[in-house]
Amino acid sequence: MEIPVTGLMFHSDDSDPLHSHRLFITSWDSVPVHSHQFRGITSFDLGHRHQYAGTTEPAPTGVPHNHRYFTVTSVDDGHRHQISGVTGPAIPLPDVGHYHEFRGTTSVNGANPHTHQYSGQTST
Structure with missing residues (x-):
């Protein structure tokens, strides 16, 4: 096929x-x-936070959909974390287009193993 x-x-x-x-x-x-751009800053835990940015995976236009995403944070306090998940459904904007909300918990990492929370909205 x-x-x-x-x-x-x-x-x-x-x-x-x-x-x-x-x-x-x-x-x-x-x-x-x-696809959509996304970026943000993690929660402040164990005296530091991380920045992150990326692009979602492609999804169909014009139908209900979500996007998968994956990125790696900045190196802070000598380590980094992975961020991955699936966005929420498309949220329409009044004029044209839409955005998605996302949230989650990073991978475990660091000399003192820990995670960070993150959340945000994608670009339109």
């Missing part, structure tokens, strides 16, 4: 020794897809 997929591929900057490219899918099975 073949599924038509369209998108854009960008050449890497060759900083990765395994050589990679970034693929941005713009439609899947003839349905347009989109």
